[in-house]
Amino acid sequence: MILLTIPYGFFQCTKKLFLGKKANKVQLKEFVRKNAANSLSVANMVMGMTSILCSLNGHQYAACWLVLIGYLLDLADGAVARRLDACSALGAKLDDFADFTTFGIATSLLLKTRGLMDNILCLCYVMAVFIRLCFFSSGIPFMYRGLPCIYSSAILACVSLLSGGNTLVLRVTALAMILFMVNQGFYPHDRVLESQAWKKVVYAGGVAMVFCSSFPPACVYYLLWSVSYILFPTALWSCKV
Numbered sequence: 001m002i003l004l005t006i007p008y009g010f011f012q013c014t015k016k017l018f019l020g021k022k023a024n025k026v027q028l029k030e031f032v033r034k035n036a037a038n039s040l041s042v043a044n045m046v047m048g049m050t051s052i053l054c055s056l057n058g059h060q061y062a063a064c065w066l067v068l069i070g071y072l073l074d075l076a077d078g079a080v081a082r083r084l085d086a087c088s089a090l091g092a093k094l095d096d097f098a099d100f101t102t103f104g105i106a107t108s109l110l111l112k113t114r115g116l117m118d119n120i121l122c123l124c125y126v127m128a129v130f131i132r133l134c135f136f137s138s139g140i141p142f143m144y145r146g147l148p149c150i151y152s153s154a155i156l157a158c159v160s161l162l163s164g165g166n167t168l169v170l171r172v173t174a175l176a177m178i179l180f181m182v183n184q185g186f187y188p189h190d191r192v193l194e195s196q197a198w199k200k201v202v203y204a205g206g207v208a209m210v211f212c213s214s215f216p217p218a219c220v221y222y223l224l225w226s227v228s229y230i231l232f233p234t235a236l237w238s239c240k241v
Contacts (some may be wrong), residue, residue: 034088037081041094044073048102055109060165064157065112065210068222070102071154072206098134103153104129110160111170118167121174128178144187151226153176158223162216180230187229 006163032066077095081087107129108122129149154174163169209218 031115034084034086037077037086038088038091038094040073040077040080041091041098044070044077044137045094045098045101047073048098048106051102051106052109055106060110061110063106064161067102067106067110067153067157069210070098070106070219071150071157071222072203072210074099074102074150075203086127086230099133099149100129103149104133107149107153107156110156111174112165112167114167118171122223125174125178128181132181142231146182147175147177147180147187147230149181151229154222158219158226161219162223 007240047066047070051063051070054060054063054066074095077091081091092211104126108125111118111122113119113122132146156170156177159173160170202225206222209221
């Protein structure tokens, strides 16, 4: 009788291959966990850059909707980072760059600069966003000074869509948003995706509006959502989980 023996080295190679695949899966999961929120920030920045291109080419409708999509992405990235315990210095920088691109430069171009005063207003809006992002930390956990720029951006985009891009209405709205952003009033940090269940429903409604609704109802929805943050920040957007 002939005995067939399998070399010991074969078992070693198989074991290494199996463990290597297992280790690669673990590394891949860890990579995804650490970069899920960063991916949302990068997507927000892409929305902002695309909105800028749309504005420069006269596609105002698309530019506004891209800003609103960036609004949803920005609300999600911080909550996802905290939920996955993946907060990092890189993530914070990416979030600021994305916010400045989408809610600063891209939003300012929605104002349709047609003359010197419009150009000055556009510059003032961008500077207000810059100041808001750089200098308005309150020192109190989950509290900000000044209206977060994502809400002023959402309001401007909705007003632009609902008014058909009326220049006078946009100018007045932009001036009001600049004042809200640079004031010293306190606003709570809106941790939408990790807060009360009804807030998640509100957020899910916002996502559904992007894909399943015609623009007037969706714009009214976003407008009410953002204005409620200005009028009743403590009552409606409490930081208590």
